[in-house]
Amino acid sequence: MKRIINSTAFVYLFFCAIAYAEVPTFTIEIRDHLFFPSQLIIPANTKVKLIVINRDATPEEFESYELNREKVIMGGAKAIIFVGPLVPGDYPFFGEFNPKTAQGIIRVEN
Amino acid sequence: MVDAVLLVLREVLEAALIMSLLLALSHKLQLRFRWSLSALFLGLMGSWILAQYTYEITDAMDGTGQELLNAVLYFSVVLSVVVLSVLILPLAFAPPLATHRRTPDSPESGSRHKLIYGLFIIIVSFSVAREGSEIWIYLSGFTNQSDMISSVYIGAAIGAGIGVSLGAITYYAFAFMHKKYFVPVFLLVITLLAGGLSMQIAKQFLQIGLLNSTAPLWDSSFLVNEHSWLGELLYALLGYDARPAPIQGVFYLLTVSPILLAWVWHTWRLRANTHE
Numbered sequence: 001m002k003r004i005i006n007s008t009a010f011v012y013l014f015f016c017a018i019a020y021a022e023v024p025t026f027t028i029e030i031r032d033h034l035f036f037p038s039q040l041i042i043p044a045n046t047k048v049k050l051i052v053i054n055r056d057a058t059p060e061e062f063e064s065y066e067l068n069r070e071k072v073i074m075g076g077a078k079a080i081i082f083v084g085p086l087v088p089g090d091y092p093f094f095g096e097f098n099p100k101t102a103q104g105i106i107r108v109e110n
Numbered sequence: 111m112v113d114a115v116l117l118v119l120r121e122v123l124e125a126a127l128i129m130s131l132l133l134a135l136s137h138k139l140q141l142r143f144r145w146s147l148s149a150l151f152l153g154l155m156g157s158w159i160l161a162q163y164t165y166e167i168t169d170a171m172d173g174t175g176q177e178l179l180n181a182v183l184y185f186s187v188v189l190s191v192v193v194l195s196v197l198i199l200p201l202a203f204a205p206p207l208a209t210h211r212r213t214p215d216s217p218e219s220g221s222r223h224k225l226i227y228g229l230f231i232i233i234v235s236f237s238v239a240r241e242g243s244e245i246w247i248y249l250s251g252f253t254n255q256s257d258m259i260s261s262v263y264i265g266a267a268i269g270a271g272i273g274v275s276l277g278a279i280t281y282y283a284f285a286f287m288h289k290k291y292f293v294p295v296f297l298l299v300i301t302l303l304a305g306g307l308s309m310q311i312a313k314q315f316l317q318i319g320l321l322n323s324t325a326p327l328w329d330s331s332f333l334v335n336e337h338s339w340l341g342e343l344l345y346a347l348l349g350y351d352a353r354p355a356p357i358q359g360v361f362y363l364l365t366v367s368p369i370l371l372a373w374v375w376h377t378w379r380l381r382a383n384t385h386e
Contacts, residue, residue, distance in 0.1 A: 023319075047322065058251035059164075061244070065336040068353065069317055071176065072247055074165050080173050082319035097248050099113055 023082070025049045028104070030060050030073070033095065035104035044110045045085045053078040060102060064093035067106065084108075114265025115272070117248055121241040122273030123346040125153070128187075129234050130277040131300060134284035135198070136230065138292050141223060149231045153238025160239055161246035177314040183240045184311045188365055190229045191304040195297055196372045197226065202293040203376050299347075301369045306349015308365035309358040316355060326353035 024046060029036045033056065042048045052062050057075040064070075067086075073079045083091075086108045095102025129146065136143055160167070160179075167175045245266065252262045287295060315321040331352040334341050344350035351358065 047319070049319070057254075059247050060251075061248075066353070068313055068351065068355070070313075071317065072164065072168075072244065074168060074247075075251075077165065077168055078173075079168070081317055085324065087325065096117060097113075097251055 023047055023049045025051060027051045027053065028062075030054045030056055030095065030102065032056065033060070033098035033101045035093075035095070035102055038104040039107060040104065041107045041109055042084070042086075044088045044108045047082060048084045050081045050083055051078055052081060059097060061096040062093060063096045064091060064106075066091040067093060069093075070096075111261040111265035111268075114248075114262045115269040118245055118266040118269030119273050120269075120342065120346065121245050122270045123276055123343075125234070125237045125241045126273045126277030127280055127347055128237050128303065130281035131284060131296065131303070132230050132234060134281050134287075134292075135296055137285050138289075138296075139198075139201075139226070141226065145227045145230045146234065149234035150238060152231065153235035154242060156235060156239030157242025158246060160243035161250070164243070164247055174318040174320075177318045180240065181311050181314040183236045184307050184314070187233050187236050188304050188307045188311070190232045191300055191307075192365065192368050194226065194229045194233070195300055195304070195369045197222070197229075198293065199297060199369070199372050199376060202297060202373075203380050297369070297373075301366055302348045304369075305362045305366050306345075306347070308361040309349050309351060309354060312355065312358040312361040316357065321357050323355040323357065325356075327356055327359055329353050 024043065026040055026042060026048060028040060028050060030052065052071075052073055054060050054073040054075055054077055059072060059074045061070065061072045062079065062081065067083050069081050069083060071079050071081055083106070088108050088110055091106040091108065093104050093106060129149070133143060133146055136145070164176075167179055169175060171178055249262065249266060252259045284292065284296065312321065316323050329352060334344060334350065334352065336342070336345065336350070336352050341350060341352070354362075
């Protein structure tokens with residue numbers, strides 16, 4: 001039983017290591033219901049790690065239909081979201097809790 | 111206020127559609143509807159608890175807690191829907207529902223009914239918990255803004271009202287369906303719904319990098335844009351995605367196959383029996 005738990009934990013951590021290993025990382029901050037930067041440029045055809053830090057006290061939901069990503073980020077918390085590989089183009093994202101102000105775009109360039 | 115209406119509407123709609131479909135099935139199978147009260151109560155309690163522990167959930171498992179929990183909730187719903195579909199599928203091949211007499215005295219049907227009630231409760235309560243928690247989190251952000259809070263609450267109430275109304279329309283559309291068509295149409299819709307939810311599971315794993323995405327299978331945004339009202343409705347009902355990743359397609363097929371296989375098996379068995 002202990003062996004099963006150990007090997008499951010090992011496999012899980014192994015996959016986490018794969019997931020988190022050596023991936024270009026970009027940071028987006030949320031301040032006053034705005035994204036900083038509101039336009040982010042990332043390389044094409046590459047898996048990218050986005051770190052979204054919510055500097056507001058209230059929660060926000062990072063969402064993008066084009067990127068197919070959706071995550072609630074509590075006040076003061078940060079979230080890790082993987083995107084890509086993506087073909088070149090513009091991929092808008094928004095804060096679902098404050099959609100009028102929290103808007104941004106991820107530009108994928110070669 | 112419009113933002114609040116739209117957000118709450120989206121969340122409520124997803125849960126309301128599932129609940130309406132199951133209530134209609136419950137009605138057609140001449141089952142009691144009391145399961146829906148337990149399911150709603152459990153779902154609302156669950157959504158509240160999930161919202162209270164969001165910080166802890168988010169930080170769990172190295173920051174992947176939210177996605178993993180969502181995946182577990184979606185998976186439970188998908189599994190329950192698949193089991194339910196396979197259970198009621200024989201009804202599509204049986205004589206019309208009008209002649210299907212409920213036999214409350216037979217213990218076999220009693221335990222089968224208990225299982226169906228259990229599946230109903232899991233499906234509805236987990237869906238309500240998942241969607242509801244997001245609404246509580248959203249509303250919690252406005253507690254310190256006394257100027258906006260009343261318009262947000264009103265907007266939320268309106269959104270919830272619209273969602274429930276659409277659910278009611280769905281219920282009546284299905285409940286008043288002709289007996290001959292009900293089971294096949296219901297099975298079709300619920301299968302597509304389960305497929306859509308399975309794509310959500312894949313999306314959670316893609317988001318935390320446990321799965322890798324490649325180029326999308328297609329881009330149907332020229333047909334139905336995800337931002338349009340039709341796109342949003344199709345998303346709520348079928349999990350419509352204009353750019354599905356290949357792994358999402360795999361999850362979809364894995365979910366839909368058991369039901370398709372059960373259908374094929376029953377058709378084959380019916381043919382075999384009628385040829386004897």
